[in-house]
Amino acid sequence: MSTVRNITAVTEAIQNPVRAHPVPYLSIRASAGFAPLNLREIWRFRDLLLTLALRDIKLRYKQTALGIAWVILQPLIAAGIFTFVFSSVAKLPSDGVPYMLFAFAGLLGWNLFSGIVTRISVCLTGNSQLISKVFFPRLVLPLSVVPSFLLDFVIALAMLAVLILPRLSSVALGLPLLTFPLWIGLLILLAVGSGLYFAALNVSYRDVQYVIPVAMQMLLYASPIPYAVSAVPERLRIYYYINPLASIIEGLRWSLLGKTSVPNWWAVAYSVAVCIIVFFAGAFIFKRMERKFADVI
Amino acid sequence: MTTSDIAISVRNLTKEFSIAHEEKHTTLAERIVSRVKHPLRRATRETFAALKDVSFEIHKGDVVGIIGRNGSGKSTLLKLLSNITQPTRGEIDLYGRVGSLLEVGTGFHPELTGRENIFLNGAILGMHRPEIRRRFDEIVQFAEVEKFLDTPVKRYSSGMYVRLAFAVAAHLNPEILIVDEVLAVGDVEFQDKCLGKMQDVAKEDGRTVIFVSHNMAAVESLCTRGILLHAGQIVLDSPAHEAVQHYLRRSIKSDFSDETIVGKEFDLCGLRIAKPSLGNLSTFAPCEIAVTFRSHKDCSAGVHIFVEDHKGSLVFGIDSTDLISNARCIPGAVTCYRFNIESLPLITGTYRLRMILRNDTEQRYWEVPSSFSFTVESARIYGTRQVEQKWHGTTAVAATVDISQGSPDESAPVETPDAAVESTPSLVK
Numbered sequence: 001m002s003t004v005r006n007i008t009a010v011t012e013a014i015q016n017p018v019r020a021h022p023v024p025y026l027s028i029r030a031s032a033g034f035a036p037l038n039l040r041e042i043w044r045f046r047d048l049l050l051t052l053a054l055r056d057i058k059l060r061y062k063q064t065a066l067g068i069a070w071v072i073l074q075p076l077i078a079a080g081i082f083t084f085v086f087s088s089v090a091k092l093p094s095d096g097v098p099y100m101l102f103a104f105a106g107l108l109g110w111n112l113f114s115g116i117v118t119r120i121s122v123c124l125t126g127n128s129q130l131i132s133k134v135f136f137p138r139l140v141l142p143l144s145v146v147p148s149f150l151l152d153f154v155i156a157l158a159m160l161a162v163l164i165l166p167r168l169s170s171v172a173l174g175l176p177l178l179t180f181p182l183w184i185g186l187l188i189l190l191a192v193g194s195g196l197y198f199a200a201l202n203v204s205y206r207d208v209q210y211v212i213p214v215a216m217q218m219l220l221y222a223s224p225i226p227y228a229v230s231a232v233p234e235r236l237r238i239y240y241y242i243n244p245l246a247s248i249i250e251g252l253r254w255s256l257l258g259k260t261s262v263p264n265w266w267a268v269a270y271s272v273a274v275c276i277i278v279f280f281a282g283a284f285i286f287k288r289m290e291r292k293f294a295d296v297i
Numbered sequence: 298m299t300t301s302d303i304a305i306s307v308r309n310l311t312k313e314f315s316i317a318h319e320e321k322h323t324t325l326a327e328r329i330v331s332r333v334k335h336p337l338r339r340a341t342r343e344t345f346a347a348l349k350d351v352s353f354e355i356h357k358g359d360v361v362g363i364i365g366r367n368g369s370g371k372s373t374l375l376k377l378l379s380n381i382t383q384p385t386r387g388e389i390d391l392y393g394r395v396g397s398l399l400e401v402g403t404g405f406h407p408e409l410t411g412r413e414n415i416f417l418n419g420a421i422l423g424m425h426r427p428e429i430r431r432r433f434d435e436i437v438q439f440a441e442v443e444k445f446l447d448t449p450v451k452r453y454s455s456g457m458y459v460r461l462a463f464a465v466a467a468h469l470n471p472e473i474l475i476v477d478e479v480l481a482v483g484d485v486e487f488q489d490k491c492l493g494k495m496q497d498v499a500k501e502d503g504r505t506v507i508f509v510s511h512n513m514a515a516v517e518s519l520c521t522r523g524i525l526l527h528a529g530q531i532v533l534d535s536p537a538h539e540a541v542q543h544y545l546r547r548s549i550k551s552d553f554s555d556e557t558i559v560g561k562e563f564d565l566c567g568l569r570i571a572k573p574s575l576g577n578l579s580t581f582a583p584c585e586i587a588v589t590f591r592s593h594k595d596c597s598a599g600v601h602i603f604v605e606d607h608k609g610s611l612v613f614g615i616d617s618t619d620l621i622s623n624a625r626c627i628p629g630a631v632t633c634y635r636f637n638i639e640s641l642p643l644i645t646g647t648y649r650l651r652m653i654l655r656n657d658t659e660q661r662y663w664e665v666p667s668s669f670s671f672t673v674e675s676a677r678i679y680g681t682r683q684v685e686q687k688w689h690g691t692t693a694v695a696a697t698v699d700i701s702q703g704s705p706d707e708s709a710p711v712e713t714p715d716a717a718v719e720s721t722p723s724l725v726k
Contacts, residue, residue, distance in 0.1 A: 028389040050420075051420035052417075127404075134381070134403050291383045
C-alpha cells in the first residue's frame with residue numbers, strides 16, 4: 001500500500017469550498033516501504049519553499065556588523081590562508097594560474113557543496129516544532145536551504161570576476177565557460193542528495209550533526225581545492241577520482257579559469273552517475289523515513 | 298444524509314507507538330555496541346495504542362468538540378487528521394482542504410517583523426502569497442497590531458504574539474478547520490473573539506470545525522456534536538451537551554473513601570473532608586481536606602490540590618509547598634497532609650477536587666487520575682437570600698457595602714479624600 005494523495009479536486013475545492021467532492025481531497029492510509037516523491041504536492045507548497053528560503057536569507061546576517069560582506073570575506077580569507085600555507089610555504093603547483101585565483105575558484109564550489117550539506121543535515125531537527133505541529137511536504141524544508149547558498153555563490157562569483165579582471169592575461173576565458181552549469185548542477189545534486197540522507201538520519205541519531213563537520217574537513221582535503229589534480233601521483237589518480245567531487249571541482253575551475261588542467265572525462269561521466277544515484281537515493285530514503293519524523297523528532 | 302455531505306470519514310483508525318524497554322539507543326555507537334554484544338537479541342518493545350480502532354464520520358458544517366482526559370488520544374487524533382503522523386492501521390478520507398492549528402504561532406520567527414511573520418506563518422499553514430496579500434488587512438485588523446507591523450515579534454507582548462498567530466490561522470479559510478486547545482492563551486476578551494470567529498467560520502461559511510478543548514463551557518457553546526474519547530476509544534458520540542455532561546460525570550469519582558488508587562510514584566490511600574463531616578460543607582465555614590498517601594520511594598513529597606467548578610474551570614488551588622516544608626516520605630509508610638481552610642470561599646453548588654502528588658527529590662509528579670466531587674450546601678451566605686452561581690459566580694467574597702449620599706444640591710456624593718486616592722490606581726491601570 002502506498003499513500004495516495006488525490007489532488008485532482010484541488011482547483012475545484014478552492015473555487016467552490018462547500019460543494020461536494022465526489023473524490024476525497026486527501027486520503028490518508030497506513031503505508032510502508034518506498035513512497036513516490038510526489039512532486040505535485042511540493043509544487044503546491046512552492047510558496048512555502050520560497051518563503052522559507054527568504055527567511056533563511058533575511059536571517060542569515062541579521063545582527064551582524066558586516067552583514068552580507070561575510071559572503072565575500074569567508075572565501076576570501078580561506079583563499080588567503082590557502083595561498084599562504086599551500087603556495088608560499090608548501091609551494092604546491094597551481095596549474096599555471098595565480099594561486100589565489102586557483103584556490104578561490106575551488107573554494108567557490110566547495111562552499112556551495114559543504115554549505116548545503118551541513119545546513120540540510122540539521123534542517124529537520126532545527127525545525128522540529130514545524131515537523132510535529134504542521135503538515136507540509138517534508139522535502140520542502142531541505143529544498144528551501146538551497147537558494148540562500150546559491151545567492152552566496154553568485155555573490156562570491158562576482159568577487160572572483162573582480163579578482164580576475166586585473167589579471168586577465170593569466171587566465172583563458174572561453175569555451176570551457178559553457179560547461180559551468182553542468183558543474184553547478186552536479187554539485188547541487190550531490191549536496192542535496194547526501195544532505196537529505198543525513199537529515200533523515202539525524203532525526204533518530206543526533207550523532208550525524210557531529211560527524212558532518214569532521215567528514216567535511218576530510219573531504220575538503222580529499223578534493224582538489226588547495227592543490228591541483230596534477231599534484232596527485234599518476235598511479236593513485238584512479239583511486240583519487242573515486243571522490244566524485246574531484247572531477248567536479250576540477251571541471252568547475254577549468255570552466256572558470258580556462259588554463260587549469262582539463263578534467264578527465266571518464267571521471268566526469270562517473271561523477272555524473274554518482275550524483276544522480278546519490279540524489280535519487282537520498283530523496284527516496286528521505287521519503288521513506290519521513291513518516292516517522294513527527295513521532296521520533 | 299448522502300455521501301456527498303461527508304467532510305471527514307475515519308475508518309478503523311489505529312495509531313501505535315512502540316516503546317522500547319531496557320535499552321534505548323540514542324546514539325549510533327550504543328546501538329552498534331549492543332548489536333555486537335547481543336547479535337540475536339532484539340530490543341524488547343511494547344506497543345502502546347494511542348488510538349484503537351476508531352471510526353466516525355463528520356458531515357459538512359458540523360462543529361465537533363473532541364473531549365477526554367489527558368492521554369485519551371485527542372491530540373493523536375488531530376495529528377492524524379492533519380496528516381502530520383501516519384496511522385498504523387485504518388483509513389482517513391478528507392473531503393476538503395484542511396487547516397490545522399495545533400499550536401499558536403508555529404513557525405513564527407522572533408527576529409522577523411510582524412509583517413514578515415504573517416507571510417511566513419501563512420505559507421506554513423498552506424496559504425499562497427496572493428491569498429495572504431488579499432487577506433492581509435483583515436488579519437492585521439483582527440490581531441490589532443497595526444502599529445507594530447514592522448517591529449520584530451521578539452519585541453511583542455505575549456498577548457500581541459498570540460493574537461497575531463491566531464489571526465493568521467483564522468483567516469486560512471480551509472474547508473475543514475482543526476483547532477487544538479489554542480484558546481487557553483490570550484485574555485478573556487480575545488478568547489471570546491476567537492470563539493466568535495470560529496462560530497462564524499462554522500455557521501456562515503458552512504465549514505467543518507473540529508475543536509479539542511478542556512474548556513467544557515467553550516465546547517458546549519461552540520459545538521453541535523461531541524466525541525468523548527477514553528483510552529484511545531470513542532466512548533460517546535452525541536450532541537455536545539450530552540457529551541460534556543457524560544464527561545463530567547464520568548471523570549467524577551463521587552465518594553471520598555479509603556479506597557487505594559495505585560500510581561507510579563505514589564498510592565493515594567485516602568481522601569477525606571473532615572471537620573465538618575462530608576455533606577455539611579457550607580460557604581465561609583472552616584473545613585479540612587485530608588490527603589493520605591504512600592510513596593514508593595524515599596523522597597520529599599508535596600501535595601497540590603485543585604478545586605474546580607462543574608465546568609472544569611479552576612476555582613482555587615493550594616500547594617502544600619507554599620505553606621510548609623515537604624515531608625520526608627519513607628517507602629511503605631503512610632503520610633497525611635491536612636489542608637485547613639479557615640473559611641471556604643465557595644458558593645452553593647457541586648465542585649470537584651483534583652490533586653497532584655509531587656516527588657520533589659526527583660522532580661516527578663503524579664496527577665491522581667480521578668477527581669472527587671463534593672457539594673457546598675445552599676445557605677444564605679450574607680444572611681439575606683440564597684445566592685446562585687449564575688449571578689454570584691463560584692467564589693464567595695466576604696464583603697461589606699457602605700453607602701454614602703450627598704444632599705440634593707451637591708453634584709457629587711461626599712467622599713473622603715483617602716477613598717478617592719485609593720480608587721484611582723485601578724482606574725489608571
